[in-house]
Amino acid sequence: MNTDHLRQARARQHLHTEARRILYDPNYNVTLVDYGAPVRTSNADDRPTLRFHVDKKRTPAELEIAGIPTVPRYIGEFTTDIVEGRYQLHTWSAGNSARVALPNDPTARYDPLRGGVSISDLFHYQAGTLGGLVRDRVTQEDMILSNFHVLVVDWFALPGKRICQPGRLDGGVVTDIVATLVRHAMSSRLDAAVAKLTGSRPLVNDQLQIGPVTGVDQAQLGMQVKKFGRTSLRTDGVITGVDGVTKLNYSGLDREIRNVVTIVPQNPLKEVSAAGDSGSWWLNVATNAAVALHFAGGDRPERALGMDMQSVLDALNVDIVTASAADVRTLQNATSRVMPGFTLPPTAVDPPFQVAAQAEEALVGR
Amino acid sequence: MSEHDQHWWNMARQARAQLEALVISNPDVRMVSIGIDPEQQGAEPGLLVTIRQGATVPAGVPNHIDGIPVRVIYGDYQIEQGE
Numbered sequence: 001m002n003t004d005h006l007r008q009a010r011a012r013q014h015l016h017t018e019a020r021r022i023l024y025d026p027n028y029n030v031t032l033v034d035y036g037a038p039v040r041t042s043n044a045d046d047r048p049t050l051r052f053h054v055d056k057k058r059t060p061a062e063l064e065i066a067g068i069p070t071v072p073r074y075i076g077e078f079t080t081d082i083v084e085g086r087y088q089l090h091t092w093s094a095g096n097s098a099r100v101a102l103p104n105d106p107t108a109r110y111d112p113l114r115g116g117v118s119i120s121d122l123f124h125y126q127a128g129t130l131g132g133l134v135r136d137r138v139t140q141e142d143m144i145l146s147n148f149h150v151l152v153v154d155w156f157a158l159p160g161k162r163i164c165q166p167g168r169l170d171g172g173v174v175t176d177i178v179a180t181l182v183r184h185a186m187s188s189r190l191d192a193a194v195a196k197l198t199g200s201r202p203l204v205n206d207q208l209q210i211g212p213v214t215g216v217d218q219a220q221l222g223m224q225v226k227k228f229g230r231t232s233l234r235t236d237g238v239i240t241g242v243d244g245v246t247k248l249n250y251s252g253l254d255r256e257i258r259n260v261v262t263i264v265p266q267n268p269l270k271e272v273s274a275a276g277d278s279g280s281w282w283l284n285v286a287t288n289a290a291v292a293l294h295f296a297g298g299d300r301p302e303r304a305l306g307m308d309m310q311s312v313l314d315a316l317n318v319d320i321v322t323a324s325a326a327d328v329r330t331l332q333n334a335t336s337r338v339m340p341g342f343t344l345p346p347t348a349v350d351p352p353f354q355v356a357a358q359a360e361e362a363l364v365g366r
Numbered sequence: 367m368s369e370h371d372q373h374w375w376n377m378a379r380q381a382r383a384q385l386e387a388l389v390i391s392n393p394d395v396r397m398v399s400i401g402i403d404p405e406q407q408g409a410e411p412g413l414l415v416t417i418r419q420g421a422t423v424p425a426g427v428p429n430h431i432d433g434i435p436v437r438v439i440y441g442d443y444q445i446e447q448g449e
Contacts, residue, residue, distance in 0.1 A: 006405070120447075126449045127447070127448040128447045147445075149445050169449070191445070221400075221401060221402055231446075239401075240401045240402050240403075240404045241397075241400065241401030242400055243378075243379060243382055243399055243400045244399030244400075244401075244414075245386055245397065245399070246397035246443060247390070247396060247397075248444065248445055250445065256390075260397065260399060262399060262401055262404070262414075273446060274446065275444075275448050276446065276447065278446040294446070295445060296444060296445045297443060297444070298441050298443040298444065300419055300440075300441075301404065301405075301440070301441060303441055305443055
Protein backbone atom coordinates (compact mmCIF):
# COMPACT_ATOMS: atom_id res chain seq x y z
CA MET A 1 0.00 0.00 0.00
CA ASN A 2 1.49 3.36 -0.92
CA THR A 3 1.31 6.54 1.14
CA ASP A 4 -1.60 7.93 -0.90
CA HIS A 5 -3.56 4.82 -0.08
CA LEU A 6 -2.80 5.21 3.61
CA ARG A 7 -3.71 8.89 3.49
CA GLN A 8 -7.04 7.98 1.91
CA ALA A 9 -7.65 5.39 4.58
CA ARG A 10 -6.99 7.95 7.31
CA ALA A 11 -9.27 10.43 5.53
CA ARG A 12 -11.98 7.80 5.50
CA GLN A 13 -11.70 7.40 9.26
CA HIS A 14 -12.10 11.15 9.74
CA LEU A 15 -15.08 11.20 7.35
CA HIS A 16 -16.78 8.66 9.59
CA THR A 17 -16.06 10.52 12.81
CA GLU A 18 -15.29 14.24 13.08
CA ALA A 19 -16.51 15.19 9.59
CA ARG A 20 -19.74 13.26 10.08
CA ARG A 21 -20.34 15.05 13.40
CA ILE A 22 -20.11 18.40 11.63
CA LEU A 23 -22.37 17.21 8.79
CA TYR A 24 -25.11 16.28 11.23
CA ASP A 25 -24.74 19.43 13.34
CA PRO A 26 -27.37 21.81 11.86
CA ASN A 27 -25.45 24.85 13.12
CA TYR A 28 -22.79 24.37 10.45
CA ASN A 29 -25.12 24.31 7.40
CA VAL A 30 -22.88 21.69 5.79
CA THR A 31 -24.60 19.71 3.01
CA LEU A 32 -21.91 17.18 2.11
CA VAL A 33 -18.54 16.02 3.36
CA ASP A 34 -16.11 14.18 1.15
CA TYR A 35 -12.47 13.59 0.30
CA GLY A 36 -11.31 15.24 -2.88
CA ALA A 37 -9.15 17.73 -4.66
CA PRO A 38 -8.99 21.10 -2.84
CA VAL A 39 -10.50 24.07 -4.65
CA ARG A 40 -8.81 26.68 -2.50
CA THR A 41 -6.46 29.00 -4.37
CA SER A 42 -4.15 30.06 -1.60
CA ASN A 43 -2.70 26.81 -0.42
CA ALA A 44 0.43 25.17 -1.70
CA ASP A 45 -0.74 21.69 -0.68
CA ASP A 46 -2.90 20.51 -3.57
CA ARG A 47 -3.26 16.91 -2.40
CA PRO A 48 -6.83 15.62 -1.91
CA THR A 49 -8.22 16.60 1.46
CA LEU A 50 -11.39 16.67 3.59
CA ARG A 51 -13.95 18.98 2.00
CA PHE A 52 -17.09 20.51 3.51
CA HIS A 53 -19.75 21.55 1.01
CA VAL A 54 -22.01 24.49 1.88
CA ASP A 55 -24.75 26.30 -0.01
CA LYS A 56 -22.80 29.53 0.07
CA LYS A 57 -19.31 30.38 1.26
CA ARG A 58 -19.17 33.17 3.80
CA THR A 59 -16.39 35.31 5.22
CA PRO A 60 -15.45 34.84 8.88
CA ALA A 61 -17.25 38.10 9.67
CA GLU A 62 -20.42 36.95 7.93
CA LEU A 63 -20.25 33.65 9.80
CA GLU A 64 -19.94 35.45 13.11
CA ILE A 65 -22.88 37.75 12.36
CA ALA A 66 -25.00 34.77 11.25
CA GLY A 67 -23.99 32.77 14.32
CA ILE A 68 -22.57 29.93 12.22
CA PRO A 69 -19.54 28.15 13.72
CA THR A 70 -16.48 27.78 11.53
CA VAL A 71 -15.37 24.37 10.34
CA PRO A 72 -12.05 23.46 11.98
CA ARG A 73 -9.09 24.48 9.84
CA TYR A 74 -7.39 21.16 10.48
CA ILE A 75 -8.70 17.68 11.14
CA GLY A 76 -5.84 15.35 11.89
CA GLU A 77 -3.21 15.84 9.21
CA PHE A 78 -5.74 17.34 6.78
CA THR A 79 -6.18 21.02 6.02
CA THR A 80 -9.92 21.28 5.52
CA ASP A 81 -11.48 22.92 2.50
CA ILE A 82 -14.85 24.64 2.04
CA VAL A 83 -16.62 24.06 -1.27
CA GLU A 84 -19.80 25.68 -2.57
CA GLY A 85 -22.40 23.13 -3.64
CA ARG A 86 -26.18 22.90 -3.61
CA TYR A 87 -27.72 19.45 -4.00
CA GLN A 88 -31.18 17.96 -4.23
CA LEU A 89 -32.72 14.56 -4.82
CA HIS A 90 -33.13 13.55 -8.43
CA THR A 91 -36.59 12.12 -7.97
CA TRP A 92 -39.03 10.98 -10.60
CA SER A 93 -42.44 12.62 -10.48
CA ALA A 94 -45.74 12.02 -12.24
CA GLY A 95 -44.96 14.94 -14.49
CA ASN A 96 -42.07 13.12 -16.12
CA SER A 97 -43.51 11.81 -19.35
CA ALA A 98 -40.59 9.72 -20.57
CA ARG A 99 -40.32 7.12 -17.83
CA VAL A 100 -37.76 4.49 -18.74
CA ALA A 101 -36.71 1.72 -16.38
CA LEU A 102 -33.02 1.94 -15.61
CA PRO A 103 -30.95 -0.85 -17.13
CA ASN A 104 -29.54 -3.19 -14.51
CA ASP A 105 -31.96 -2.02 -11.82
CA PRO A 106 -31.76 -5.01 -9.46
CA THR A 107 -35.01 -4.16 -7.70
CA ALA A 108 -37.06 -4.71 -10.87
CA ARG A 109 -38.96 -7.87 -11.79
CA TYR A 110 -36.79 -10.04 -14.06
CA ASP A 111 -37.79 -12.62 -16.63
CA PRO A 112 -35.54 -14.51 -17.02
CA LEU A 113 -34.12 -14.36 -13.52
CA ARG A 114 -30.41 -13.73 -13.10
CA GLY A 115 -27.90 -13.36 -10.29
CA GLY A 116 -27.71 -9.96 -8.63
CA VAL A 117 -31.42 -9.16 -8.49
CA SER A 118 -33.70 -8.55 -5.51
CA ILE A 119 -35.26 -11.54 -3.76
CA SER A 120 -36.84 -12.49 -0.45
CA ASP A 121 -39.21 -14.96 1.12
CA LEU A 122 -42.87 -14.05 0.85
CA PHE A 123 -43.45 -13.40 4.54
CA HIS A 124 -40.79 -10.89 5.52
CA TYR A 125 -40.77 -7.30 4.35
CA GLN A 126 -37.13 -7.31 3.32
CA ALA A 127 -34.87 -7.95 0.34
CA GLY A 128 -31.58 -9.65 -0.34
CA THR A 129 -29.83 -10.71 -3.51
CA LEU A 130 -30.46 -13.73 -5.71
CA GLY A 131 -26.96 -15.24 -5.91
CA GLY A 132 -27.19 -17.42 -8.95
CA LEU A 133 -28.03 -20.74 -10.50
CA VAL A 134 -27.00 -24.07 -8.92
CA ARG A 135 -28.01 -27.67 -9.55
CA ASP A 136 -28.72 -30.37 -6.98
CA ARG A 137 -26.07 -33.12 -7.24
CA VAL A 138 -28.66 -35.83 -6.59
CA THR A 139 -31.95 -34.71 -8.12
CA GLN A 140 -30.43 -32.50 -10.86
CA GLU A 141 -33.04 -29.85 -10.04
CA ASP A 142 -32.16 -26.22 -10.78
CA MET A 143 -32.06 -24.01 -7.71
CA ILE A 144 -31.35 -20.50 -6.46
CA LEU A 145 -28.40 -20.10 -4.08
CA SER A 146 -28.54 -17.25 -1.61
CA ASN A 147 -28.24 -16.80 2.17
CA PHE A 148 -30.09 -18.45 5.03
CA HIS A 149 -31.08 -15.01 6.28
CA VAL A 150 -32.51 -14.10 2.87
CA LEU A 151 -34.40 -17.28 1.92
CA VAL A 152 -35.12 -18.90 5.30
CA VAL A 153 -34.96 -16.10 7.91
CA ASP A 154 -36.78 -17.94 10.72
CA TRP A 155 -35.28 -20.87 12.59
CA PHE A 156 -38.60 -22.70 12.39
CA ALA A 157 -39.10 -22.22 8.62
CA LEU A 158 -39.98 -25.39 6.73
CA PRO A 159 -39.06 -26.61 3.24
CA GLY A 160 -41.59 -25.37 0.71
CA LYS A 161 -41.51 -21.79 1.98
CA ARG A 162 -42.24 -19.48 -0.96
CA ILE A 163 -39.63 -17.13 -2.44
CA CYS A 164 -40.48 -14.13 -4.59
CA GLN A 165 -38.61 -11.89 -7.04
CA PRO A 166 -38.37 -8.99 -6.59
CA GLY A 167 -38.15 -9.20 -2.80
CA ARG A 168 -41.04 -7.96 -0.68
CA LEU A 169 -39.22 -4.72 0.08
CA ASP A 170 -39.09 -4.00 -3.65
CA GLY A 171 -42.73 -4.75 -4.33
CA GLY A 172 -42.71 -8.53 -4.65
CA VAL A 173 -46.12 -10.14 -4.07
CA VAL A 174 -47.68 -13.59 -4.27
CA THR A 175 -47.77 -13.47 -8.08
CA ASP A 176 -43.98 -13.05 -8.09
CA ILE A 177 -43.21 -16.44 -6.52
CA VAL A 178 -40.32 -18.08 -8.37
CA ALA A 179 -38.99 -20.75 -6.00
CA THR A 180 -39.62 -22.79 -2.87
CA LEU A 181 -37.15 -23.38 -0.06
CA VAL A 182 -35.35 -26.73 -0.04
CA ARG A 183 -32.61 -26.66 2.61
CA HIS A 184 -30.01 -24.52 4.34
CA ALA A 185 -26.49 -24.96 5.70
CA MET A 186 -26.57 -23.29 9.11
CA SER A 187 -25.81 -26.65 10.73
CA SER A 188 -22.50 -26.50 8.83
CA ARG A 189 -22.02 -22.96 10.17
CA LEU A 190 -22.62 -21.46 6.75
CA ASP A 191 -25.23 -18.76 6.12
CA ALA A 192 -26.47 -20.32 2.89
CA ALA A 193 -29.66 -21.85 1.51
CA VAL A 194 -31.11 -23.14 -1.75
CA ALA A 195 -34.61 -22.86 -3.19
CA LYS A 196 -36.01 -24.93 -6.06
CA LEU A 197 -37.30 -23.00 -9.06
CA THR A 198 -41.04 -23.34 -9.61
CA GLY A 199 -40.68 -22.99 -13.38
CA SER A 200 -42.61 -19.72 -13.51
CA ARG A 201 -39.50 -17.95 -14.74
CA PRO A 202 -36.17 -19.44 -15.87
CA LEU A 203 -32.92 -18.52 -14.12
CA VAL A 204 -29.99 -17.96 -16.47
CA ASN A 205 -26.32 -17.96 -15.67
CA ASP A 206 -25.72 -14.27 -16.18
CA GLN A 207 -24.91 -12.07 -13.22
CA LEU A 208 -26.40 -8.65 -13.70
CA GLN A 209 -23.78 -6.37 -15.26
CA ILE A 210 -20.87 -8.75 -14.59
CA GLY A 211 -21.71 -11.67 -16.87
CA PRO A 212 -21.90 -15.47 -16.69
CA VAL A 213 -20.14 -17.42 -13.95
CA THR A 214 -17.47 -19.73 -15.34
CA GLY A 215 -16.96 -22.06 -12.35
CA VAL A 216 -15.49 -21.94 -8.84
CA ASP A 217 -12.12 -20.54 -7.74
CA GLN A 218 -10.51 -20.79 -4.34
CA ALA A 219 -10.13 -17.46 -2.55
CA GLN A 220 -6.54 -16.21 -2.49
CA LEU A 221 -5.07 -13.32 -0.54
CA GLY A 222 -4.71 -10.34 -2.86
CA MET A 223 -7.21 -11.70 -5.41
CA GLN A 224 -9.28 -8.99 -7.10
CA VAL A 225 -12.99 -9.74 -6.96
CA LYS A 226 -16.27 -8.15 -8.01
CA LYS A 227 -19.94 -8.62 -7.23
CA PHE A 228 -23.31 -7.21 -8.22
CA GLY A 229 -25.68 -6.81 -5.31
CA ARG A 230 -29.23 -5.54 -4.92
CA THR A 231 -28.17 -2.36 -3.06
CA SER A 232 -24.59 -1.35 -3.80
CA LEU A 233 -24.75 -2.76 -7.36
CA ARG A 234 -21.34 -3.59 -8.87
CA THR A 235 -18.45 -3.17 -6.49
CA ASP A 236 -14.84 -4.28 -6.73
CA GLY A 237 -12.70 -5.50 -3.89
CA VAL A 238 -9.52 -7.26 -2.83
CA ILE A 239 -9.41 -10.36 -0.62
CA THR A 240 -7.44 -9.70 2.56
CA GLY A 241 -8.55 -12.61 4.71
CA VAL A 242 -9.47 -16.28 4.34
CA ASP A 243 -10.38 -19.22 6.58
CA GLY A 244 -12.15 -16.90 8.99
CA VAL A 245 -14.55 -17.75 11.77
CA THR A 246 -16.88 -14.98 12.90
CA LYS A 247 -19.79 -14.43 15.28
CA LEU A 248 -22.87 -12.61 14.03
CA ASN A 249 -26.32 -11.89 15.39
CA TYR A 250 -29.25 -13.70 13.74
CA SER A 251 -32.67 -12.72 15.07
CA GLY A 252 -31.24 -12.17 18.52
CA LEU A 253 -28.99 -15.24 18.55
CA ASP A 254 -25.22 -15.08 18.12
CA ARG A 255 -24.18 -17.67 15.57
CA GLU A 256 -20.74 -18.75 14.45
CA ILE A 257 -20.05 -18.66 10.70
CA ARG A 258 -16.98 -20.38 9.24
CA ASN A 259 -14.91 -20.37 6.03
CA VAL A 260 -15.19 -16.58 5.95
CA VAL A 261 -13.44 -14.50 3.31
CA THR A 262 -12.74 -10.81 4.05
CA ILE A 263 -12.90 -8.29 1.21
CA VAL A 264 -11.89 -4.62 1.29
CA PRO A 265 -12.90 -2.10 -1.36
CA GLN A 266 -10.59 -1.73 -4.33
CA ASN A 267 -10.99 2.01 -3.90
CA PRO A 268 -10.78 2.74 -0.17
CA LEU A 269 -13.15 5.69 -0.51
CA LYS A 270 -15.92 3.57 -2.01
CA GLU A 271 -18.48 1.29 -0.46
CA VAL A 272 -17.87 -2.41 -1.00
CA SER A 273 -21.27 -3.70 0.15
CA ALA A 274 -24.46 -2.63 1.89
CA ALA A 275 -27.63 -3.97 3.46
CA GLY A 276 -29.54 -5.82 0.73
CA ASP A 277 -26.44 -7.26 -0.94
CA SER A 278 -26.64 -10.47 1.08
CA GLY A 279 -26.69 -13.48 -1.21
CA SER A 280 -24.65 -11.96 -4.02
CA TRP A 281 -21.67 -13.83 -5.41
CA TRP A 282 -18.11 -12.54 -5.38
CA LEU A 283 -16.37 -13.46 -8.65
CA ASN A 284 -12.68 -13.58 -9.47
CA VAL A 285 -12.12 -10.59 -11.78
CA ALA A 286 -9.56 -12.56 -13.81
CA THR A 287 -11.73 -15.64 -14.49
CA ASN A 288 -15.33 -14.74 -13.59
CA ALA A 289 -15.41 -17.85 -11.40
CA ALA A 290 -17.32 -17.68 -8.12
CA VAL A 291 -15.14 -17.26 -5.06
CA ALA A 292 -17.47 -16.41 -2.18
CA LEU A 293 -21.11 -16.01 -1.17
CA HIS A 294 -21.63 -12.56 0.34
CA PHE A 295 -23.49 -12.40 3.65
CA ALA A 296 -22.24 -9.57 5.87
CA GLY A 297 -20.25 -6.39 6.04
CA GLY A 298 -19.15 -3.47 8.14
CA ASP A 299 -18.84 0.26 7.62
CA ARG A 300 -16.09 1.15 10.06
CA PRO A 301 -13.83 0.26 8.41
CA GLU A 302 -15.54 -0.65 5.14
CA ARG A 303 -15.31 -4.41 4.60
CA ALA A 304 -17.40 -7.20 3.15
CA LEU A 305 -17.62 -10.79 4.32
CA GLY A 306 -18.33 -13.80 2.14
CA MET A 307 -18.14 -17.53 2.66
CA ASP A 308 -15.83 -19.74 0.62
CA MET A 309 -17.98 -20.81 -2.34
CA GLN A 310 -16.75 -24.41 -2.62
CA SER A 311 -17.50 -24.98 1.08
CA VAL A 312 -21.01 -23.61 0.54
CA LEU A 313 -21.64 -25.80 -2.51
CA ASP A 314 -20.38 -28.94 -0.74
CA ALA A 315 -22.48 -28.25 2.36
CA LEU A 316 -25.63 -27.85 0.25
CA ASN A 317 -24.70 -30.69 -2.15
CA VAL A 318 -25.11 -28.53 -5.25
CA ASP A 319 -22.91 -27.31 -8.11
CA ILE A 320 -22.88 -24.03 -9.96
CA VAL A 321 -24.42 -24.24 -13.42
CA THR A 322 -21.88 -22.56 -15.65
CA ALA A 323 -22.37 -20.66 -18.88
CA SER A 324 -23.95 -22.62 -21.69
CA ALA A 325 -24.98 -21.93 -25.23
CA ALA A 326 -28.59 -22.28 -24.09
CA ASP A 327 -28.05 -19.45 -21.60
CA VAL A 328 -26.74 -17.20 -24.30
CA ARG A 329 -29.70 -17.97 -26.57
CA THR A 330 -32.12 -17.34 -23.72
CA LEU A 331 -30.44 -14.03 -23.01
CA GLN A 332 -30.53 -13.01 -26.64
CA ASN A 333 -34.25 -13.75 -26.80
CA ALA A 334 -35.06 -12.35 -23.38
CA THR A 335 -37.49 -9.52 -22.87
CA SER A 336 -37.30 -8.45 -19.26
CA ARG A 337 -40.55 -7.30 -17.75
CA VAL A 338 -40.17 -4.66 -15.10
CA MET A 339 -43.75 -3.65 -14.48
CA PRO A 340 -46.77 -3.31 -16.71
CA GLY A 341 -46.10 -0.83 -19.46
CA PHE A 342 -42.36 -0.60 -18.96
CA THR A 343 -39.66 -2.55 -20.70
CA LEU A 344 -36.16 -3.05 -19.39
CA PRO A 345 -33.43 -3.02 -22.05
CA PRO A 346 -31.58 -6.36 -22.21
CA THR A 347 -28.30 -6.37 -20.32
CA ALA A 348 -25.30 -5.85 -22.53
CA VAL A 349 -22.98 -8.86 -22.45
CA ASP A 350 -19.34 -7.89 -22.17
CA PRO A 351 -17.31 -8.87 -25.25
CA PRO A 352 -15.10 -11.31 -23.30
CA PHE A 353 -18.21 -13.22 -22.25
CA GLN A 354 -19.47 -13.37 -25.81
CA VAL A 355 -16.17 -14.96 -26.74
CA ALA A 356 -16.46 -17.37 -23.81
CA ALA A 357 -20.01 -18.26 -24.82
CA GLN A 358 -18.93 -18.96 -28.39
CA ALA A 359 -16.14 -21.19 -27.12
CA GLU A 360 -18.64 -22.99 -24.89
CA GLU A 361 -21.00 -23.47 -27.80
CA ALA A 362 -18.18 -24.96 -29.85
CA LEU A 363 -17.47 -27.43 -27.04
CA VAL A 364 -21.12 -28.35 -26.69
CA GLY A 365 -21.31 -28.95 -30.42
CA ARG A 366 -18.52 -31.56 -30.42
CA MET B 367 0.91 -12.43 -1.05
CA SER B 368 -0.26 -15.90 -1.97
CA GLU B 369 3.20 -17.30 -2.71
CA HIS B 370 3.37 -19.18 0.59
CA ASP B 371 3.60 -22.90 0.04
CA GLN B 372 1.22 -25.58 1.16
CA HIS B 373 3.32 -26.27 4.24
CA TRP B 374 2.91 -22.66 5.39
CA TRP B 375 -0.85 -22.80 4.82
CA ASN B 376 -1.14 -26.05 6.77
CA MET B 377 0.78 -24.45 9.64
CA ALA B 378 -1.32 -21.31 9.40
CA ARG B 379 -4.58 -23.24 9.55
CA GLN B 380 -3.42 -25.18 12.61
CA ALA B 381 -2.28 -21.94 14.23
CA ARG B 382 -5.62 -20.30 13.42
CA ALA B 383 -7.44 -23.17 15.12
CA GLN B 384 -5.28 -22.70 18.22
CA LEU B 385 -5.89 -18.96 18.21
CA GLU B 386 -9.62 -19.47 17.75
CA ALA B 387 -9.72 -21.74 20.78
CA LEU B 388 -7.91 -19.06 22.78
CA VAL B 389 -9.97 -15.99 21.93
CA ILE B 390 -13.26 -16.67 20.14
CA SER B 391 -15.28 -16.83 23.36
CA ASN B 392 -14.29 -13.26 24.17
CA PRO B 393 -17.35 -11.09 23.36
CA ASP B 394 -15.15 -8.36 21.87
CA VAL B 395 -13.64 -10.76 19.34
CA ARG B 396 -15.59 -10.71 16.07
CA MET B 397 -13.44 -12.86 13.84
CA VAL B 398 -10.28 -14.94 13.64
CA SER B 399 -8.80 -15.47 10.19
CA ILE B 400 -5.67 -15.81 8.09
CA GLY B 401 -4.87 -12.70 6.15
CA ILE B 402 -3.18 -9.39 5.72
CA ASP B 403 -3.93 -6.28 7.74
CA PRO B 404 -6.23 -4.28 5.41
CA GLU B 405 -4.52 -1.09 6.57
CA GLN B 406 -1.08 -2.46 5.68
CA GLN B 407 -1.58 -4.42 2.52
CA GLY B 408 2.15 -4.73 1.86
CA ALA B 409 2.62 -6.64 5.07
CA GLU B 410 3.21 -10.37 5.23
CA PRO B 411 0.17 -12.58 5.85
CA GLY B 412 -0.45 -13.86 9.34
CA LEU B 413 -3.24 -14.52 11.77
CA LEU B 414 -5.80 -11.75 12.29
CA VAL B 415 -7.98 -11.22 15.33
CA THR B 416 -10.76 -8.73 14.58
CA ILE B 417 -12.18 -6.99 17.65
CA ARG B 418 -14.99 -4.47 18.09
CA GLN B 419 -14.25 -0.80 17.52
CA GLY B 420 -13.11 0.71 20.81
CA ALA B 421 -12.47 -2.62 22.53
CA THR B 422 -9.20 -3.26 24.28
CA VAL B 423 -6.91 -5.95 22.96
CA PRO B 424 -7.94 -9.17 24.73
CA ALA B 425 -5.52 -10.57 27.25
CA GLY B 426 -3.68 -13.66 26.17
CA VAL B 427 -3.37 -12.90 22.47
CA PRO B 428 0.13 -14.12 21.57
CA ASN B 429 2.42 -12.24 19.20
CA HIS B 430 3.16 -15.43 17.25
CA ILE B 431 1.88 -18.97 17.05
CA ASP B 432 4.33 -21.47 15.58
CA GLY B 433 6.25 -18.61 14.03
CA ILE B 434 3.18 -17.09 12.38
CA PRO B 435 2.57 -13.49 13.42
CA VAL B 436 -0.72 -12.52 15.09
CA ARG B 437 -2.20 -9.06 14.50
CA VAL B 438 -5.22 -7.43 16.11
CA ILE B 439 -7.43 -5.26 13.88
CA TYR B 440 -10.75 -3.50 14.44
CA GLY B 441 -14.06 -4.18 12.72
CA ASP B 442 -17.78 -4.72 13.36
CA TYR B 443 -19.92 -6.79 11.02
CA GLN B 444 -23.63 -7.33 10.48
CA ILE B 445 -25.60 -9.54 8.12
CA GLU B 446 -26.69 -7.48 5.13
CA GLN B 447 -30.36 -8.04 4.36
CA GLY B 448 -32.30 -4.97 3.27
CA GLU B 449 -35.12 -3.99 5.62
